[in-house]
Amino acid sequence: MLRTARDRTRYRHRQREPECDAPLSADMPRGDKWIVCASGPSMLAVDLQHLRRFSTWRVIVVNNTWSLLPWADVLYACDFRWWETYGEAASVFAGQKWTTSGAAAMKHGIKRIGKRDGAGLCIERGHIHTGGNSGYQAVNLAYHFGAKRIVLLGFDMHRKNGAHWHGEHRDMISAPESHINAWVRMFEPMARDMKMAGVDVVNATPGSALPWFRMASMGEALR
Numbered sequence: 001m002l003r004t005a006r007d008r009t010r011y012r013h014r015q016r017e018p019e020c021d022a023p024l025s026a027d028m029p030r031g032d033k034w035i036v037c038a039s040g041p042s043m044l045a046v047d048l049q050h051l052r053r054f055s056t057w058r059v060i061v062v063n064n065t066w067s068l069l070p071w072a073d074v075l076y077a078c079d080f081r082w083w084e085t086y087g088e089a090a091s092v093f094a095g096q097k098w099t100t101s102g103a104a105a106m107k108h109g110i111k112r113i114g115k116r117d118g119a120g121l122c123i124e125r126g127h128i129h130t131g132g133n134s135g136y137q138a139v140n141l142a143y144h145f146g147a148k149r150i151v152l153l154g155f156d157m158h159r160k161n162g163a164h165w166h167g168e169h170r171d172m173i174s175a176p177e178s179h180i181n182a183w184v185r186m187f188e189p190m191a192r193d194m195k196m197a198g199v200d201v202v203n204a205t206p207g208s209a210l211p212w213f214r215m216a217s218m219g220e221a222l223r
Contacts, residue, residue, distance in 0.1 A: 028111075029073050029096060031058040033149045034142040035222075037069060038062045038135040040156030042205050043165040046218065054222045057151070060142055062134045064166050065154060066093050074145075076138040078115075078130070080104045098141060100128070113141060120189035121197060131186045132179065139190065143199060150194075150201045151221045157184050157209040180209075188212050 035057050037043060043065060051059075052071065059072040063082060066075045067089075075090060076098045077083060083090075083104040090097070097110035105112035114127040121140060122129040128140035135155055142150050154165070159177055191212035194201050202221040203213040 028145060029058060030146045031073075032146055033057045034145060034147040035059045035151045035153060036062070036135070036138045036142055036155075037065050037072070038138070038152070038154035038156075039065045039164040039166065040154040040205065040208075041161040041163075041165045042156050042207060043068060043154040045206065046153055051153075051218065057222060058145070060138045062138050062154070064164065066090055068165070070094070074098060074141075076134060076141055077104075078134045078137055083108050083110075100130070100137065113144070119186070121193035123193075123197070129190075131190065132183050136183065136186060136190065139194075139201070143194070143197070148199055150199060151218070152201065152203045152205055152208075152210070152213065153218065155203060155205045155208050155210050160207075184210055 033056060035051070037059060039062055048068060051069075058074075059069060060074040060076055061069050061072040063077045064086065066072060070093060073095045074097075075093050075095060077086075078100045080101040080103045083099065083101065087104070087108045097108070099105055099110055099112055100115040102112060104110065115130050115137075116122050116124065116127045118129045120129065121143060123143070125144070128137050128144070130137060131140075139150060139152070157180055159180065187210055191201065201213045202216050203210055204216055204218040204221040208215070
């Protein structure tokens, strides 16, 4: 929880780094079907072995969710603080690692994509819109990886069952409900832009508070 005004200020400004160009890597993963796995508590109910059978789909995991799916193609975490706290443990992840943090990219030897403040989908090569959270950014990143179909898992977007499947972050400030509600609203223009871009996004998160995408079970979404 954000107990003091100082905590709230730290939370609002933790992602603010100087912006600069970050061209997409030539060896970035490509694919037209992507699953984005965020870190909502609903991830604990996902049949991960069944999910892995869908071998034609590529997978982005967000933050600590890499430890549930260590075989995923991409790990995305935007915050320098996350990489400082969990980067050593995540070093065993065999897929590509991406961030918007220049400091994290330099220190941990990972790939960086530039960030822009803006609404909806960022189609500018080498950049994504932030949307306030790593899940939003991972969806935008999937677009740059060539996605024409995206399935969302772990996008609970509420705290009814806790903040994350793994509990609160260690040595980090968790987002309050008011921030999460704002994130939900930010996804509305993203959903509209994805549709205009010809990208089919399906939310396969049971009980999700994210209403802007078509809902389906995981099995239906991955057909």
